[in-house]
Amino acid sequence: MSVFNKEIYDNYLKILSSELIPAMGCTEPIAIAYAAAKLKEVLGMMPEFMTVSCSGNIIKNVKGVVVPNSGGLRGVEAAAILGAFAGNAELELEVISQVSEQERLEAKKLYEKGICRCCLVTEEENLYINISGKAGDDHASVMIKGTHNHIAQIVKNGEVLFEQAEIVKEEKGDKSLLNVRDILHFANEVSITDVKELLDRQIEFNSAISAEGLSHNWGAEVGKTLYESEGDSLRTKIKAAAAAGSDARMSGCSLPVVINSGSGNQGITVSMPVIVYAEEIGADEEMLYRALVVSNLISVHQKRYIGNLSAYCGAVSAGTAAVCGIAYLDGADYDVIGRIIINALGNVGGIICDGAKASCAAKIASAVEAGLLAYEMAKNGRTFAFGEGLVEGDYEQTIRNIGRMGREGMKATDEEILHIMIGV
Structure with a gap:
């Protein structure tokens, strides 16, 4: 195998490894749930209120699809609340795969209380989610952009805890x-x-x-x-x-x-x-x-x-x-x-x-x-x-x-x- 072909070979393997990943449910609501679960993790407790700022394509792809394990709920707010209340951020795009029946019922009550709102963002790329929330004296935000599981930034109480704006080609091909x-x-x-x-x-x-x-x-x-x-x-x-x-x-x-x-x-x-x-x-x-x-x-x-x-x-x-x-x-x-x-x-x-x-x-x-x-x-x-x-x-x-x-x-x-x- 030539050096040129070896480069292609290794690169194509990276592309397959980064692309062929498991996800449960439509990837747009799941990405919102993932960001929300990460937000809860950063705050250390369930947010009292959340705002989900999304690009139009995210809103479009979440509006009409049922969020898995939600009891038939649809929309940005349902995905965010279920992810924050019952999600496991370590599972990334399978974040809400382990929701119990009791958790589903409790999350639905929070949804009905209206603890989350959605805002359209027009000046960002097509795949953009920034979810912010507060719990007690703390406030934080988690941003996903580029791909559904790429956390680009985490901020808590005004301090940037994590940032990786660009997707690294060396890792994903x-x-x-x-x-x-x-x-x-x-x-x-x-x-x-x-x-x-x-x-x-x-x-x-x-x-x-x-x-x-x-x-x-x-x-x-x-x-x-x-x-x-x-x-x-x-x-x-x-x-x-x-x-x-x-x-x-x-x-x-x-x-x-x-x-x-x-x-x-x-x-x-x-x-x-x-x-x-x-x-x-x-x-x-x-x-x-x-x-x-x-x-x-x-x-x-x-x-x-x-x-x-x-x-x-x-x-x-x-x-x-x-x-x-x-x-x-x-x-x-x-x-x-x-x-x-x-x-x-x-x-x-x-x-x-x-x-x-x-x-x-x-x-x-x-x-x-x-x-x-x-x-x-x-x-x-x-x-x-x-x-x-x-x-x-x-x-x-x-x-x-x-x-x-x-x-x-x-x-x-x-x-x-x-x-x-x-x-x-």
Whole structure:
């Protein structure tokens, strides 16, 4: 292995390790709960009152989703109060996984008393939470920004106790080194022992919540609806497995998932279609791992241009990446996988994100369906012509174009969605 390839190899392992982490519930309310639990830890007792200052994307993604272990509560205030009262900050994005029934009931009483309020912050990045509170003579604040579990600052009684404004690339990996060709090379060459633990957890957790979504009545039951309307073909199984996990997760299911690009829905979407397809064709465990490496990294690669939160629905990039993983299982080469990306993004790139909620499952199903159509076209040598719309002369430039559209072009859309949702 050359020095250049060794750099890529180690960097890609860091990216996978930092991205594929467990979380319980939608990651935006969980990030609020995590910050609130840390606030209580800093104060040494339950805050008497809290203010949660959030970017618009945080508010948008918390408004419509059920907070796990809350008894059906939704919203910023519910997440903050449950996190502060019953959360364990050491568990980070599984912060409220150990809430007892008594704690849930007590937290609900505090919620009804109105001890927390939410404020919109407009001059910060899309993923921003600053929760402040007081207890007795003490006051403190905890800030999260950039990623859902990145504490950027802790202040107590006016003194900065902790500060790390920037996310350290050396620890989490440099995503600027990602590209489709090297991702495929890495997937071919990676030692399975280096990724087995990460991927075993993704397979176990995400398969469990998918099965939960299919076997019980969660959300709008998109996964079940697919079976009822389309039968039990392989194509249906692939879509339904991903959609059903979101059905459960968006409606407050307390099972953990392994996330991708800061999102549990994206983590489910990049993994379940690949897992289902691998089982159907009898692929061995090693090939499944390598295909999951492809799907996870191609999803991260697309999202790094867009950002963790925007008006661009992350199901699109995740669904596209999942089908790239399926194609890898079939032995597809670089150009087929590149054409899948172009064909899928040229079709459904730009589906809007109007917050985390039950309809995310339907958007996941649509994104995976678009990916499957893109693959059928690609393996027959068909692709949208270079130069049409955002489709460019090479695969990487197309990914960059879509990223620019999602990050910059959809800013006004993002703002208008938020205004509609909060009644401005």
